Every structure is written in C-alpha cells, then in structure tokens.
Amino acid sequence: MILPGSTLGVLGGGQLGRMFAIAARTMGYRVVTWDPDPHSPAKDFASVHIDAGFEDENGINYFLKHVQAVTTEFENVPTETLRKLSDHMRVIPSAESVGICQDRILEKTFLDNAGIPVPEFMAILDRKDLEKAFQKTGTPALLKRSRWGYDGKGQALVSNMAEALSAFNSWGEVPCILEQKVPFSHEISIILARNQQGEIRSFPIAENWHSHGVLETTAVPAQTSETSGQKAMQLSEIIVTKLAYEGILAIEFFVLDDGRVLVNEMAPRPHNSGHFTLVACTTDQFEQQVRVLCGLPLGGTKLISPVVMGNIMGDLWQGGEPDWSLLLSEENLKLHLYGKTTSRPGRKMGHFSILDNNIKIAREKARTLLLKLASYKVP
C-alpha cells in the first residue's frame, strides 16, 4: 500500500490530470505532474510540475528519485517511458495496456481476437488495402488514423475510394483503420477500476451524446435496455480481465436497435463521460484512480442522484467570456472550470453537472443552458 504522504506522479497535465491531482491532494498525497506544456491545467494543483517532453531523461530521473507510484491521464505517452519507470516503481496502467489503447489497429485487433463485438473494420497500411476494406465495411465508412486521433480528430467519413484516398493522403499515409459506420440507436460508456488482486468495480452506465465527434452531454442512469446494459457490463469485465488491467479503464459502446452492443473504443484513464461521478457517486473516478494506484480499497460507486453533465467548449468564448452567473444561479448545478487561460473552438474548458430526478428534463436544461451561454457574456 502506498500511504498518504507519499508522492504520486501523473503523466499528462490536462484536465484529467488536474482532477487526479485534486483527488490525490485531498487524500494527503503529494503530486508531481509531467507535461511538456508549462501552462498545463494540472500544474495548479501539483506539488511539482515537470515541463519536459515525455522521453526526457531529466524527467525520468526526477520521477525515479522523488515519486513512489505513477499513473497516466493521457494515452499517448511513450510506452518506453512507462516501461523504464515500471522497473523501479508501481506504474498503472501498464505499458502493454496503454500501448494497445493508443493504437486503433492494436486495440480493434485485441478486441476482435478476444471475441468482443466491434464494428467491421480493416487495418489500412497501404492505399491498396482500401479497396478490400470497403468490401468489408460497406459505405459510408469512417477512416480513422490509428494513432493520435481523439474527439473526432483524425477521422473522416468517406463514401468512396476517392474520398478515402484524399483523407489517407492528407494524413501522410500513416496507418489507419477503415471502419463500418454503425447505425447505432444510442451510445453508452462504462468506466471501471480493476486492482492488483483482480477485483473489479464499475461506475453506473452513462449515456452519451456527441456533437461533431466531441462529447456534448452525458446522462446517468443510461436509458438503455437491461439486456444491453448487462451485455456491456459483461464485455467490460471480460476486457479488463483479458488485459490483466490495473487502473481505470473507460469503454465506449454503440447500442444497436436490436439491443446488440459493439465496442467503439477504450481509454486507459478516467474519461470525460465519467465526470458525473464527481458530484453524483460515492467515490469519483479520480479518487478511484488514486485508490487503485495506491493499493487502497476500491471505493463505492453507487449513484447518489440521477445526473446530466454538459461539456463547456472553447467555442463559447467567441464574443467574450461566458457569464457564469447563468449557470451558477441554477440550484442543482455544479460548475467545474479547468483553469485554461486560452480558449479555442473544440477545446474542453470545463463542464457542469445538473442533479435532477428527471434526467430527460435535466438534459433539455443542459442543452438550453449551453445554447444560452453562447450569448450570455460578462458585460
């Protein structure tokens, strides 16, 4: 067990690292954040922040000297750094698990081999692969970069060879997957923790809506059938067990009209669709990350109240700083801002959660507030 007073390291300094640092500091740990960006949101809550590239020897040496256990808030950290650190301290998730989740070809192949249903897909290593891939996926399909894609970036909806080639060329012909466009009825996600002893604890299933490939709102409990929910839960447990996973894993699913569930993707860390846990669960996903990292008992994940989470995107800064009093005057709303000093369209700047027994009404309210926020500006 790594006890309070010890120093925890986190690779990545975005909002997920910030909320990890808040949870860890609340529980009496010191926190070292590591991110090349000297203005990382996590830095505000770090005991020490290292602004160096993730392969920097000085960063590694600092961690070796001062840190007792390491986790990550970002899947695109070099697995070699995780491996080097893991020779000397507890590192979760493992380099192997992160390696699978950071590469769509490895991820989809792992899932497929494990018998987990996924959309039809094929790896594209060469332009010649595209024709055969279309036969498998049909049209339209999504061409996705195998690495470095997130929030709908590095993805193109393509209906024919010409469109696919144009996207493939524009990304420098890096490895990709071509994936069937799934006619899903709705999207859900499950965030779960698995510890060193193989004990698994899941948060309640979340239902998610995206806008331009980016999460817009999440509602919990998810309005999905009991069968689909149970199936998604079973698949999640198979996945973490087959990966021998330690840490927090988020899994996104497509639910089809006939109730079948397909895995879309996994993230080896807390997830945007789990921010509701900060206000609506006994233990939140970041505290759970601290607990599993430190070998502490896993926390209870019970839902205390139905909840809707809305993402606050940088687009809302067009025309000036949003007037937060619009949100803060709502009685059952909790606002989280990530302390980012520059906004840009598509950048996640914060989120809010509304506690309400009627999640349909709460989601309508969340969407209305987001629309209004675009024109409510600080005078």
Ligand code: AMP
């Ligand atoms: P991703 O970054 O792969 O999770 O994609 C972001 C969002 O794009 C997903 O949550 C879906 O709403 C949509 N999307 C991604 N892949 C597919 C697919 N194969 N079929 C239909 N929609 C998709």
